[in-house]
Amino acid sequence: MHEEADIVVVGAGSAGCVLAARLSEDPSRQVVLIEAGVEAPSIRVRQPNQWPLLWDDAENWGYATTLQAGLGLRSIPYPRGKTLGGTSAINAMIVMRGDPQDFDHWRDLGNPGWGWSDVLPYFMRLEDHFLGASALHGVDGPLTVSAQSSPSPISQAFIQAALATGHRPNNDFNGDHMEGVGLYHVSIRNGERCSTAVAYLRPAMQRSNLRVIQRARALRIHFEGDRAAAVDIWDGSQLRRIHANQEVVLSAGAIDTPKLLMLSGVGDPAALQSHGIAVRHDLPAVGMNLCDHTQTPTLFALKQPMAAAPTSILAEAGLFMKRTDAVNNFGADLQFFTFPQLPLTVAARGNAPAMAICAQACRPRSRGQVRLRSADPLDMPVIDPGYLTHPDDVALQIEGIRMARQIAAAEPLAALLHAELSPGLHATSDAALVAAVRATSGCVWHPVGTCRMGSGTDAVVDSALRVHGLRNLRVVDASVMPQITSANTNVPTIMVAEKAADLLLGRSAVR
Ligand SMILES: Cc1cc2nc3c(=O)[nH]c(=O)nc-3n(C[C@H](O)[C@H](O)[C@H](O)COP(=O)(O)OP(=O)(O)OC[C@H]3O[C@@H](n4cnc5c(N)ncnc54)[C@H](O)[C@@H]3O)c2cc1C
Secondary structure, three states: OOEEEEEEEEOOOHHHHHHHHHHOOOOOOOEEEEOOOOOOOOHHHHOHHHHHHHHHOOOEOOEEOOOEHHHOOEOOEEOOEOOOOHHHHOOOOEOOOOOHHHHHHHHHOOOOOOOHHHHHHHHHHHEEEOOOOOOOOOOOOOEEEEOOOOOOHHHHHHHHHHHHOOOOEOOOOOOOOOOEEEEOOEOEEOOEEOOHHHHHHHHHOOOOOEEEEOOOEEEEEEEEOOEEEEEEEEOOOOEEEEEEEEEEEEOOHHHHHHHHHHHOOEEOHHHHHHOOOOOOEEOOOOOOOEEOOEEEEEEEEEOOOOOOOOOOOOOOEEEEEOOOOOOOOOOOOEEEEEEOOOHHHHHHOOOOOEEEEEEEEOOOOOOEEEEOOOOOOOOOOEEEOOOOOOHHHHHHHHHHHHHHHHHHOOOOOHHHEEEEEEOOOOOOOHHHHHHHHHHHOEEOOOOEOOOOEOOOOOOOEOOOOEEOOOEOEEEOOHHHOOOOOOOOOHHHHHHHHHHHHHHHHOOOOOO
């Protein structure tokens, strides 16, 4: 059977759902969306406070990093969504755009059309914001952005304590400044998660020109010469070839998109040949430049356990601050989130109630890579984020612990806490704190950069997101970000997809 479409999109995640919905708005265009997972209507996906429990579910690829030298040779679990909505269906629902400077930096790296004034209209187009229409917010978009309905007393005490230590209040981190303390805005609609499947894909799925193929694993891109002509998939019972008359778009995320390119013979020739893969196109940057946010928790015993409301995202309160010796134009160098409920740490500590104040460098300098384990498409990729391999990143995490301690010592938070559990009061010297950072840090699963946008040898796609040196092939997901944004990466990924839809449809940029 010959199967074809005008545009074949691989991956129904944060970016892929947006693309499928926007591209199929043009009824003359046939769109196929290929997704390895299936729609997940489970309560765990829908109910906000359940997200940490999704790590072991079928909606997750169940990856893990390599042993990380910067983390004392520990491997970190690496959840990635495997369902309609992708990782937006398992994430913590925090809505952050990042710093306007992030995007001016992207532009200045040689990516015209990606500066703040270029991308702001797309951030506004994607959202239906509870604050109403303004010069910075939109209300007509598919993604519901709401205020938290049930923040815990601990999060509120954290905010008051941070104010008492001199931080400024901030009721909208996506407003005219990022610095300060407040509650995150969230992608929740009527008390339930608003993933890109809910916001974008579901309303588009009844269109006759959009076909979503679920439980279908893309194995490789089929080329005719230098033209991406089709995608080969395995649907659990048979191999199928889905032809693309116009373009193939990879939206499989920052881990699986470079994996697919490498399986298709696009990447570093020596690495491909070491797995017996024939080289289609020499593009050594594929899989390189992996960047992710590292977080270091400072843990405190709570006098009383506090249950999280079903609508709580758990990581409710946020703080953005400049580093003490900052010499840059960015609004913040460190991001914090509180964690009043600790399903993982609690289990490790005999159910003692505890809370965490987690700190993360906004723009880490450490870099890693994604590689193939073998030429078998069903094999897991090798994920090496290179956490804390740059000394500047370690120094920032230490500053984060010191700030977390200051806030925890201030009222009204101090009254809710017993002793510091980790790193523990004995850890005061720089050496002790470096050891603690390496022993206790984790990440927040924001991988970007593995198919970096740009024009040099370190780039994979150009500023129209076309893969260099090949025809009819684009990448549209978090992997194209040339530098990580200063905060969470879901909404920036949605913005990338909104802009990509205009590029694919030949529509002029929104203003
Ligand atoms: C636990 C967790 C919490 C997070 N919390 C937040 C948060 O609160 N706020 C925030 O902004 N960001 C958060 N993030 C990050 C954010 O969700 C991601 O940056 C974003 O979802 C990435 O989108 P993407 O489109 O690049 O990839 P994904 O959303 O991962 O989409 C990739 C899709 O491709 C599919 N796919 C992959 N390979 C194949 C294949 N071979 N064939 C077919 N389909 C395939 C996958 O199943 C998936 O559906 C979090 C991430 C995690 C893991």
